[in-house]
Amino acid sequence: MSFSGPKHYRVESAKSLKDRPSVRASVTSATDTFNANRSDAYSQIDSDLWRDWARDVKSHALTNLDQYLEQAETQLLANGAKVHWADTAHDALRLLEEIVRDHGISTAVKAKSMLSEELGINEHLEDLGVHVRETDLGEYIIQLIGEPPSHIVGPAIHRSLEDCQRLFHEKFGTPLDDGPDALAATAREALREEFLAADLGISGGNFLVAETGTVALIENEGNIRLSTSLPRVHIALVGIEKIVPRLEDVSGFVQLTSRAATGQPIGNFFSLIQGPKRDGDIDGPEEVHVILVDNGRTRLLADDKAWEALRCVRCGACLNICPVYRQTGGHPYGWTYSGPIGAIIAPGMLGIEEAMPLPYASSLCGACVDECPVRIPIPELLLHWREKAVEKGLTSAIESAGIKAYTKAAERPAIFRAAGAMLRHIPLEAGGRALPILSDWVKERSAPKSSKKSFMQQWKEGIE
Amino acid sequence: MTARSSILDRVRIALANREVVAHPGSFEGWRPFMHSGNPTEQFTEMFEKAGGEVVSFKTQAEASLWVRGFLADFDSLSVGELARGRLNEDAEPDKWIEETDPSAAEAGASLAFGAVAETGSLIMTPQDGRRAQLLPPVHVVFLDQAKIYKGLSEGFVALKNEVLPGDNESGGLPSAVGLHSGPSKSADIGQVLVKGVHGPGRVVAVIIESA
Numbered sequence: 001m002s003f004s005g006p007k008h009y010r011v012e013s014a015k016s017l018k019d020r021p022s023v024r025a026s027v028t029s030a031t032d033t034f035n036a037n038r039s040d041a042y043s044q045i046d047s048d049l050w051r052d053w054a055r056d057v058k059s060h061a062l063t064n065l066d067q068y069l070e071q072a073e074t075q076l077l078a079n080g081a082k083v084h085w086a087d088t089a090h091d092a093l094r095l096l097e098e099i100v101r102d103h104g105i106s107t108a109v110k111a112k113s114m115l116s117e118e119l120g121i122n123e124h125l126e127d128l129g130v131h132v133r134e135t136d137l138g139e140y141i142i143q144l145i146g147e148p149p150s151h152i153v154g155p156a157i158h159r160s161l162e163d164c165q166r167l168f169h170e171k172f173g174t175p176l177d178d179g180p181d182a183l184a185a186t187a188r189e190a191l192r193e194e195f196l197a198a199d200l201g202i203s204g205g206n207f208l209v210a211e212t213g214t215v216a217l218i219e220n221e222g223n224i225r226l227s228t229s230l231p232r233v234h235i236a237l238v239g240i241e242k243i244v245p246r247l248e249d250v251s252g253f254v255q256l257t258s259r260a261a262t263g264q265p266i267g268n269f270f271s272l273i274q275g276p277k278r279d280g281d282i283d284g285p286e287e288v289h290v291i292l293v294d295n296g297r298t299r300l301l302a303d304d305k306a307w308e309a310l311r312c313v314r315c316g317a318c319l320n321i322c323p324v325y326r327q328t329g330g331h332p333y334g335w336t337y338s339g340p341i342g343a344i345i346a347p348g349m350l351g352i353e354e355a356m357p358l359p360y361a362s363s364l365c366g367a368c369v370d371e372c373p374v375r376i377p378i379p380e381l382l383l384h385w386r387e388k389a390v391e392k393g394l395t396s397a398i399e400s401a402g403i404k405a406y407t408k409a410a411e412r413p414a415i416f417r418a419a420g421a422m423l424r425h426i427p428l429e430a431g432g433r434a435l436p437i438l439s440d441w442v443k444e445r446s447a448p449k450s451s452k453k454s455f456m457q458q459w460k461e462g463i464e
Numbered sequence: 465m466t467a468r469s470s471i472l473d474r475v476r477i478a479l480a481n482r483e484v485v486a487h488p489g490s491f492e493g494w495r496p497f498m499h500s501g502n503p504t505e506q507f508t509e510m511f512e513k514a515g516g517e518v519v520s521f522k523t524q525a526e527a528s529l530w531v532r533g534f535l536a537d538f539d540s541l542s543v544g545e546l547a548r549g550r551l552n553e554d555a556e557p558d559k560w561i562e563e564t565d566p567s568a569a570e571a572g573a574s575l576a577f578g579a580v581a582e583t584g585s586l587i588m589t590p591q592d593g594r595r596a597q598l599l600p601p602v603h604v605v606f607l608d609q610a611k612i613y614k615g616l617s618e619g620f621v622a623l624k625n626e627v628l629p630g631d632n633e634s635g636g637l638p639s640a641v642g643l644h645s646g647p648s649k650s651a652d653i654g655q656v657l658v659k660g661v662h663g664p665g666r667v668v669a670v671i672i673e674s675a
């Protein structure tokens with residue numbers, strides 16, 4: 001169920017394109033919908049102003065991160081929550097294990113959390129003998145299939161309705177022609193029992209508010225509210241970069257993130273969790289544990305350029321618009337975070353050697369930077385990592401020659417933009433015609449690049 | 465060295481030579497639609513757009529009567545602690561349905577702390593009971609019109625200022641707050657929109673115009 005690392009990216013994308021054409025169809029259709037909804041939602045607001053504001057709040061929080069983390073901790077403790085710190089995935093799993101042992105936990109329900117994927121929570125819980133159930137409908141589907149998520153917002157977008165019909169038919173004996181409503185009702189019934197029986201609820205956290213010690217969570221299904229309300233223990237896994245200073249800041253972030261992710265003014269359910277059940281509450285968890293996780297984040301923070309990637313709110317907009325991601329979905333990237341954001345945080349969090357060749361999994365078309373709600377300069381950071389790769393001798397001579405020219409232009413934004421615009425009009429490279437799917441891809445969003453051995457060539461090499 | 469101190473140390477080292485970015489101030493004045501200035505209209509428009517339903521009554525008595533009529537169509541009901549008084553204010557109807565645990569109820573009735581016009585959100589607190597707000601497939605929510613706030617920030621301020629019973633630890637915020645801005649929904653199966661996955665598939669806001 002877990003990823004094998006980015007190094008097989010080329011082979012895996014080639015395989016996906018060749019052997020699983022339905023993935024491309026499903027991902028393209030889902031991301032088209034995400035894109036249309038987001039454009040519409042952005043057009044209703046002054047999205048430039050919102051995004052400048054969001055960029056600055058996040059940069060402010062990150063450049064004062066130590067103070068805000070301490071403030072959040074103090075406030076959470078005052079609220080009656082327990083706070084833990086985890087240097088690494090290993091630490092986080094150990095903390096989880098302690099809580100599981102202390103409370104005699106045998107069943108857990110999980111609300112979608114990319115951090116829990118990153119840490120390998122499910123496998124570890126199963127090793128401990130805990131029955132763990134994903135409750136987000138998309139996560140549930142892929143848990144039943146036994147594969148990892150392929151998108152940070154829509155984990156099962158690579159799966160078609162037919163895939164789900166077959167899956168439910170095999171698992172529950174539902175008719176093969178059951179529509180989405182009937183399938184969802186089947187899932188609701190099966191999962192409801194698990195919600196009511198679970199000892200432990202596990203969630204992530206979209207934001208952690210320093211001022212109030214609030215873990216804030218955006219969703220549409222209600223499974224996050226259930227996972228954090230019904231079981232007697234709730235564990236929230238929160239990356240240290242999720243800090244925002246004030247509760248008032250969240251009023252902006254929940255709206256911008258919802259618009260960027262799904263085009264909604266706000267997710268239909270938004271949870272603000274301060275701590276465990278108190279006197280006067282009718283119900284709620286007896287214990288709330290917040291695990292603050294580093295696992296490579298301070299390493300990324302230490303990079304003078306790439307630290308800006310920690311502003312990411314995981315909306316998925318850069319994946320949806322990316323002509324490269326759209327061909328294969330997230331699996332070939334071999335890591336929890338795929339697409340443009342995955343390609344710029346992997347080198348910082350895992351180390352550039354481990355992250356290769358992800359900084360090259362891009363045409364540098366720049367579409368993502370126009371959509372990012374927190375204005376992360378994704379193409380510049382891709383170039384930044386390519387430069388590091390060249391320095392470390394991780395690339396071939398052809399690639400390094402190309403990248404140097406491109407990087408030079410990129411240092412001066414005006415030239416970079418002009419070059420980007422121009423490049424979009426360069427005719428199809430011969431390589432693109434070698435595979436019909438690839439030439440479609442290039443046509444879809446002409447995505448040529450000057451820097452490297454062409455992306456298409458890399459793909460072809462993967463096939464060979 | 466504890467993980468806490470090693471993480472904070474690494475953060476400080478990383479930030480040692482980094483220029484500190486100033487906080488840009490309040491998220492104000494960039495509201496999506498500068499609405500008519502009528503928060504109730506704005507709330508209604510947004511809530512309905514997200515798939516919720518809204519009905520409005522002049523008095524609590526009228527609202528209670530309507531809700532009891534609406535609920536009479538169901539076989540079982542769970543009532544949030546705060547909503548209880550609102551339901552019983554009116555005379556008993558001829559026939560009343562059985563009250564049951566939220567996990568078995570066909571419908572649930574709650575009282576919202578308030579609502580947010582800008583996003584079309586009901587503000588739900590744990591004093592009412594989270595299970596009653598989440599488990600029944602149909603959720604009916606009383607809402608006092610005077611407590612429909614223009615924006616999320618105003619709603620949060622109201623929550624913080626209004627210290628709720630049993631709440632004295634977190635600057636006035638209850639242990640958990642849920643904003644409900646429409647029915648439970650998902651498009652995870654074949655990208656087709658489905659309502660009522662996990663949470664209530666039908667949510668009705670019942671606005672009381674005068675307290």
Ligand code: SF4
Nearest residue numbers: 312313315316318372
């Ligand atoms: S990098 Fe920007 S666009 Fe991509 S997921 Fe993060 S916030 Fe969204």
